Amino acid sequence: MxxxxxxxxxxxxxxxxxxxxxxxxxLSLADATVFSPGQTSVGLACDQHIETLYIHIPFCHTLCRFCSFHKIKYNREKALVYFEALRKEIKRVIAAGLRFNRVYIGGGTTTILEDELVKTIELIKSLTNVREVSCETDPSYFKTGKPEMLNGLVDRMSIGLQSFDDNILKASGRFEKFGSGDEQEIDIAKGIELFPTVNVDLMYGFKGQTPASVVADIERMIQLKPDQITTYPLTLGIGKNRKKSKCLAGESKDLWPQFLAVKQAMAEHYMMEFPWSYSRNFGDKVENKYVLDGENCFGVGSGAFGRFGQQFQISSFDIDGYIELINQGNVGTSHHKMLSNxxxxxxxxxxxxxxxxxxxxxxxxxxxxxxxxxxxxxxxxxxxxxxxxxxxxxxxxxxxxxxxxxKMFSGFLAGMDYLREQALQLANTRWT
Ligand SMILES: C[S@@+](CC[C@H](N)C(=O)[O-])C[C@H]1O[C@@H](n2cnc3c(N)ncnc32)[C@H](O)[C@@H]1O
Ligand code: SF4
Incomplete structure (x- = not known):
């Protein structure tokens, strides 16, 4: 070497x-304090401006093996009640005086109940001015859903593909629900036509991937000309989730040549914004605001985190517990903690x-x-x-x-996974 x-x-x-x-x-939550019910302003001054309102939708049709985001298998009854509660929380937070520049709706699968998503975005737009609304979804949404309903409401759509390689899709549990790489390519192409800014997520660091196969994924994606491509290194959690995702992972030493291959494959048509995200360098300039860039953020919905200044806010990770909190007149925040400088x-x-x-x-x-x-x-x-x-x-x-x-970014994602695991435990101890 x-x-x-x-x-x-x-x-x-x-x-x-x-x-x-x-x-x-x-990121230990051992010193997190319980947020007292009845508080709705989360200790923030009225009219406080926060860059991003993060909204979490914790439902998916399929649970991918590598993913430790907070979600449960889709259940229509529960999701309907959940969206109702979510809108109550949003109204409460805005009534308490918080104002936002952007809204980021993440999941889970945010488009799982379109009517409810539409109602939620319309509510936000009727109550406050926001500059940009971003959403996350999977490719099959453009085949089975009615994405036109989101026209004029969603400015940036982020679509998770991960890889065109059917073996990777099968191993991670995505093939069955979202289809083959060829099918998903058609779905993504439809999505790209529909929204002002479209990002597609790819991942590398899977077992069996090589620099050449990663380049093949990138080149195929570039043909579709999305505005942005995010290339996530497969991140293993720290706790329980680690075992599940580790079965999918390649060797750690293979990540460096794959990173170099990604960079080289992107170089002609996309520019690096961060070593994990790229924007096209052709056409009109892409407005690029990466969601995790350290700006203040307030989270609503079960499984959301927020951070403003040194204060870190955790919303209840128990979906029923979250709905109960909201129906009792509270916000969904269940714990908070002060972060060190x-x-x-x-x-x-x-x-x-x-x-x-x-x-x-x-x-x-x-x-x-x-x-x-x-x-x-x-x-x-x-x-x-x-x-x-x-x-x-x-x-x-x-x-x-x-x-x-x-690698630091991957460590940050692992940290989020560690937080989610602890937050789930906190939710279980609170509601049992
Ligand atoms: C929370 S998902 C939501 C997107 C959508 N539900 C989907 O799967 O297509 C957002 C992105 O996180 C990334 N992701 C999830 N688990 C990951 C992991 N263990 N390591 C790296 N990236 C991960 C994937 O690229 C995924 O598209
Ligand atoms: S990757 Fe997307 S579809 Fe898969 S479990 Fe995670 S949030 Fe759900």
Whole structure:
């Protein structure tokens, strides 16, 4: 193995270990406090502006093996009652004075009951001005649903494909419900025609994938010309979910050549926004606002998280418990916790690394600290690993640095998985 590769492999292996420990420490919910029922403003001042309202829809037709997002198998009765409760919560949050620039509806499968989704978006638009509404769905929606109903309501649609490879679709439990790669290609092409901005999710790091097969997926996707392509590295959870998704995963050492292959395949027609997300470089400029870029966010619906400043908010992960909270006149928030400055800064570090520049002056203006004061160990480590190079007073990420940012992002997703697992336990202890 050439020295540079060896250095990178050692650096990413030690990063995996350090990240796992950091996540367990900073994202432990052992010190989370129960949110007192009756509070509706979540301790925020009236007319507080929050960048994003995150809405969670926890229902799916099929439960994919790699996915640890909060969801249950679709049940129409429950979903109808759920959407009712959700709209009550949204009204309550807006009545309490919160205002948002954007709405991100994630899941689960947000389009599982279109009429209800339409009613929910229309309600938000009737109560407050928002600049953009984003939704997530799967490809089969464009075959079996009526996506035209969302015209003029949804600005950005994100469609999960993961891979065109039927073996991967079968292994992860998606083939049966969503069809073959060929069928899903037709469905996605329809979706791309319908919305102003369309993103498609692909994943890599599956067992059996090679740089060549990952390139084949990317090239096929590029032919469809979506506005954005997100390429997620398959992330294994930390707790119970790890075992399930680990059966699907390739070897950790295979991720670097696959990352390089993704970059190369994208280079001509798409530009990297983050090492995990790309926007087309042809046609009109794509408005790109990545959902996890560290801006303030308030979560509604069972299984939502929010963060504003140092306050971290968790909505009940028990769907029946959530509906009960709302019907008793509360918001769905069940717990909250204060995040340390250190964990917030670590998130900023990931975002800065992902954006490609650690801007010294900007960082100092935001935090009052120099980069070296905030991250003495991290910067030493990143420079030794060849992840950063000095650029005037700032640092630029190298290709190895982009890969380390991708690993940090994967660690962040694993952290979210760890949070979800703890939140589910909290919900079970609260309602039993
Ligand atoms: C929560 S899903 C919602 C999309 C939609 N339900 C679907 O499956 O097509 C959003 C995206 O998260 C990504 N994802 C889910 N589990 C993941 C994991 N373990 N590692 C990396 N990405 C994951 C997938 O790319 C998926 O499209
Ligand atoms: S990947 Fe999408 S469809 Fe599959 S379980 Fe997760 S949210 Fe549901």
């Amino acid at each position: 050439p020295f540079a590769d060896f250095r990178l492999s050692l650096a990413t292996q030690s990063l995996d270990l350090v990240m796992q420990q950091t996540i367990m420490q900073s 250190k964990s917030i800064n670590q998130h900023h570090l990931m975002i800065m690394m992902g954006k490609g520049c650690l801007d010294h002056a900007l960082f100092k203006a935001h935090t009052g600290k120099s980069l070296w004061q905030a991250f003495p160990l991290e910067l030493g480590y990143l420079l030794t690993a060849g992840a950063l190079i000095k650029d005037g007073n700032s640092y630029r990420t190298t290709e190895a640095g982009q890969f380390i940012a991708l």
